[in-house]
Amino acid sequence: MLLVGITAFFITTLPVYCTETLESLYLMDRPFCWSALQQGIFGTAKDTSNYLVGVTLIRLLNNVISTPLMAIIGLLSDIAKNVVMALAYNDLTVYMAVVAGLLRRLVYPALRSFMSGLVPRERQGALFAGIAVLESACICLGLVTFVNVYKVTMPFMSGFVFLTIAAVDVIVIALMMINYCLLQKFKATKVIVMSVQAEDEEQHHQHEPDIS
Numbered sequence: 001m002l003l004v005g006i007t008a009f010f011i012t013t014l015p016v017y018c019t020e021t022l023e024s025l026y027l028m029d030r031p032f033c034w035s036a037l038q039q040g041i042f043g044t045a046k047d048t049s050n051y052l053v054g055v056t057l058i059r060l061l062n063n064v065i066s067t068p069l070m071a072i073i074g075l076l077s078d079i080a081k082n083v084v085m086a087l088a089y090n091d092l093t094v095y096m097a098v099v100a101g102l103l104r105r106l107v108y109p110a111l112r113s114f115m116s117g118l119v120p121r122e123r124q125g126a127l128f129a130g131i132a133v134l135e136s137a138c139i140c141l142g143l144v145t146f147v148n149v150y151k152v153t154m155p156f157m158s159g160f161v162f163l164t165i166a167a168v169d170v171i172v173i174a175l176m177m178i179n180y181c182l183l184q185k186f187k188a189t190k191v192i193v194m195s196v197q198a199e200d201e202e203q204h205h206q207h208e209p210d211i212s
Contacts, residue, residue: 001182005115008175010134012075012107014142015165021143022150022161023085029158031089046098054105061106067114068180074106075169075176082166086159114179 015022020043027034027042034042061070081101088094112131119127146161153160 001179002115002118004175004179004182005111005118006130006134008071008172008179009108009111009115009131010138011168011175012111012172013135013138015146015168016108016142017139018143018146019165022146025147025150026085026158026162027094029154032091032094042094042098045095049098049102050105053102054109057103057106058109066180066183067110067117068176068183070106071110071114072173072176072180074104074108074110075173077101077103078107079166079169082162082169086157086162086166088159 023042024039026032027039058070061073065073078101081097081104084093084097084100088097112128115127115131116124146164149164150158150161
């Protein structure tokens with residue numbers, strides 16, 4: 001489960017650090033032709049709304065649903081955001097993409113929490129050091145990959161790169177579904193093992209001779 005979680009984290013983090021660059025290039029092009037001021041207002045509105053909604057929902061959902069499901073909800077929101085952005089044709093639809101992606105902040109805390117729960121306490125430092133290395137690799141690899149995708153696809157569809165990011169999210173959802181199924185199977189097996197141990201202990205106590 002940990003290997004699947006690390007793979008999911010790596011794949012979903014690839015486009016994260018180049019998203020703002022891609023959005024800036026996209027919104028400077030036709031039909032939007034946004035100025036630096038418009039992009040600044042857009043970025044502030046997006047970051048503020050994502051942060052406020054993300055923090056609130058993490059606190060509300062943390063004890064209600066499992067971390068894989070929380071990550072899947074965030075990924076579905078990110079898919080909706082990228083599809084709307086790819087098909088946007090005016091300013092309103094660009095801001096609609098922001099609304100569609102309000103839950104995307106759930107993904108990364110959920111993935112980190114999930115991986116942390118699979119590792120013993122004494123190895124938490126090694127895990128998060130590894131995550132930091134992965135993020136550094138994603139910054140370089142993701143920027144090169146998706147900016148080049150934008151350059152290649154811009155002549156026929158400038159928003160195609162966002163559909164590519166949505167496709168990446170679909171892959172991560174498949175990985176998280178695998179993790180969710182494995183987690184449920186592990187929990188069921190643990191319950192069965194504990195019940196069998198309890199029955200064995202009860203039978204052992206029943207067969208103990210009464211010394212008194």
